[in-house]
Amino acid sequence: MAIATPSAPPPPRRGLARVFAPRRLAAVAIAAAVVSLFIWPGWQSRYVILYGRLLFVGLWMLLSFGVLEVWPARLPRWLARWGLQVMGVAATVPFAAITVYAFMTPSDPPFWEDTLRLTGFGLLNLFGLLVGPWMAVSAVFRQITGAAEHQALTFELTRSELERKAADSQLRLLQARVEPHFLFNTLANVRELVDAGSPQASPVLASLIAYLRAAVPRLEEATSTVERELELVRAYLEVMQMRMPDRLQYVIVADDAARALACPPTTLLTLVENAVRHGIDPSEDGGRIEVRASVRGERLLAQVLDTGVGLAASGRAGSLGTGLTTLRERLALTFGGAENVRVTLVAVEPRGTCAEVELPARRDGGA
Amino acid sequence: MSERRPTALIADDEPLLRSSLARLLAKAWPELEIVVEARNGREAVERFEELAPDVCFLDVHMPGLSGVEAARFIGRRAHLVFVTAYDQYAVQAFEHGALDYLVKPVEPARLADTVARLKERLGAAHAPRPASGTEALLDALAARLRRDGAAPVHLRWIRLSVGPSVRLVAIDDVDYLRADEKYTLVAWRDGGKPEEGLIRTPLKELSAQLDPARFAQVHRSVIVNLRSILNVTRSSNETAEIRLKGRPEILPVSRSYTHLFQQM
The missing domain is CATH 2.40.50.1020 (LytTr DNA-binding domain)
Incomplete structure (x- = not known):
């Protein structure tokens, strides 16, 4: 069942750590070395000085690239962030070059009167302007494609997760249907009706068949209607009433508008089975089940009330339980998100529970 | 030992299943007198205290007090036969504890075996009651049958x-x-x-x-x-x-x- 998940991306670096990330520093150092190879043949001074100057200018460009990456926080619509970064990097070059020549290695005649040094200043500017913005553009491009790839991967992951959930709940639906305990108990009852020659035997058997037909799921059938759901609920309740005539009463109330609506298969049945299993069956005196379906604006509201033992007595206080949780997951998948459906289970005074399902009202069977 | 007919109690929350078992017993063991039927474990214990039948047929799954819990109250004062529709765990436990049980729907042949065993025990001079040591087994089974089986067991x-x-x-x-x-x-x-x-x-x-x-x-x-x-x-x-x-x-x-x- 488990699927391989790509490892989570490391937390993003912040502040200076982000501006001078090791990869960026390495890129600047390598670029400075490459550029130095071009200038070195005509260089009259020590290599360390050449490399130092190139590196210094490179680091300033990196700083402005990094600063403009996050500042200013908002840009006018006509100015792209990457454009600003590339321009900023280019604009840094002359200032950094002047700083290097005028302040860091001052000389007696200022550098602009010394031909050799002026040439060096010019080369520094030239290469800075050639290489810096180009590196900035490629860095931005890498970032953009990286983000796109990550997004695609995340999307793929979400999609496969959803597919897995859908398959899971389908599987659980298959497994959950027709408990052997229910089936054998019911058959034992039916046999007694037959042995006793009761005229009830045939109608009860018909209800059992109707229940089994719906409860043994046909996979291709993705939707049902409230009308058909209520027929199924009635078949189930008739079977249960044969089994516990002294402990179960029921009533089904639904208006025509609600009956015509689409409804995922076995939604109402799940609520009713839950009410019998956890409310009526554990109670010595049993109780009454009321099934209601109505339309509220653009929503279908289905309610199942029971006067059974209640939430605390059946150990369900504060939770939906497995059946209703599975139902909610299944409905959320059918209706495109948990925010579109509501499944609740609350206590009713003086005793019993009320389970509610609220769904978008859809008229057509297909979705 | 005595001339009186053996007596039995049937406990099941489903009335048709009570009459089904009574009907099958009438064929398999005509001398047996069903003295009372109970709708749940609590009634079963109360009626047992009143009438002290020789045999109790207890449905495992009943509202309130389960058949297994009722068995703990009745203890070794009667011959117990558990009845269950489908519960692998319970069936295993009964097998393990050498307890009598029937599976619903009850097969006449299987019931005949059970009846033969019960007759034999009732006929023995000092009827050997169900073996001791089954209490712990029944307690474990009762805890499992309860939905909140994991919760600490308090007196219920x-x-x-x-x-x-x-x-x-x-x-x-x-x-x-x-x-x-x-x-x-x-x-x-x-x-x-x-x-x-x-x-x-x-x-x-x-x-x-x-x-x-x-x-x-x-x-x-x-x-x-x-x-x-x-x-x-x-x-x-x-x-x-x-x-x-x-x-x-x-x-x-x-x-x-x-x-x-x-x-x-």
């Missing part, structure tokens, strides 16, 4: 003498317990009506078995159901008094327990 039922008869009372229906010489007095509600009964278990022993979230000892000789309390009034000398919902009695709270009702 009390068997009371009310006048000449025996009643099985759910612990939730008990208002308070009071030590009374040799006995413990149990004040409970029968469908809202206040009732009283006696048990032999000392209060101290009961107190250890009660859920502390529901019951509190308020006096050396009194344990009260917190849900039954109407109000608590302070009286002089750092003691207090408890008034109950729907009962006239006033319960004392002794000095060492008044902290339970102090306001934060």
Whole structure:
């Protein structure tokens, strides 16, 4: 069942750590070395000085690239962030070059009167302007494609997760249907009706068949209607009433508008089975089940009330339980998100529970 | 040993299944007299105390007190046969404990085997009752059958003498317990009506078995159901008094327990 998940991306670096990330520093150092190879043949001074100057200018460009990456926080619509970064990097070059020549290695005649040094200043500017913005553009491009790839991967992951959930709940639906305990108990009852020659035997058997037909799921059938759901609920309740005539009463109330609506298969049945299993069956005196379906604006509201033992007595206080949780997951998948459906289970005074399902009202069977 | 017909009790919450078993037994064992039918475990125990049948057919899955829990109350005083629709775990446990069981729908051939075994045991001079050591097995099975099987097991039922008869009372229906010489007095509600009964278990022993979230000892000789309390009034000398919902009695709270009702 488990699927391989790509490892989570490391937390993003912040502040200076982000501006001078090791990869960026390495890129600047390598670029400075490459550029130095071009200038070195005509260089009259020590290599360390050449490399130092190139590196210094490179680091300033990196700083402005990094600063403009996050500042200013908002840009006018006509100015792209990457454009600003590339321009900023280019604009840094002359200032950094002047700083290097005028302040860091001052000389007696200022550098602009010394031909050799002026040439060096010019080369520094030239290469800075050639290489810096180009590196900035490629860095931005890498970032953009990286983000796109990550997004695609995340999307793929979400999609496969959803597919897995859908398959899971389908599987659980298959497994959950027709408990052997229910089936054998019911058959034992039916046999007694037959042995006793009761005229009830045939109608009860018909209800059992109707229940089994719906409860043994046909996979291709993705939707049902409230009308058909209520027929199924009635078949189930008739079977249960044969089994516990002294402990179960029921009533089904639904208006025509609600009956015509689409409804995922076995939604109402799940609520009713839950009410019998956890409310009526554990109670010595049993109780009454009321099934209601109505339309509220653009929503279908289905309610199942029971006067059974209640939430605390059946150990369900504060939770939906497995059946209703599975139902909610299944409905959320059918209706495109948990925010579109509501499944609740609350206590009713003086005793019993009320389970509610609220769904978008859809008229057509297909979705 | 005796000329009287053997007697039996059938407990099942589904009436058709009670009559089904009675019908099958009438064929397989015509001499057996079904003296009573019960709708749940509590009725089964109460009717058993009344009529003491030789054999009890107990449905495992019943509302309130399950068949397995009822078996614990009946103990070795009768021959027990469990009946279950489908429960692999229960069936395994019965096999393991050498207990008699039937699977629903009951097969006549299988029932005939069970009847033969029961006749043999009833016919023996000193009828060997179900083996001891099955209590622990039944306890484990009962805990598993309950939905909240994982929760710590507190006392859920009390068997009371009310006048000449025996009643099985759910612990939730008990208002308070009071030590009374040799006995413990149990004040409970029968469908809202206040009732009283006696048990032999000392209060101290009961107190250890009660859920502390529901019951509190308020006096050396009194344990009260917190849900039954109407109000608590302070009286002089750092003691207090408890008034109950729907009962006239006033319960004392002794000095060492008044902290339970102090306001934060």
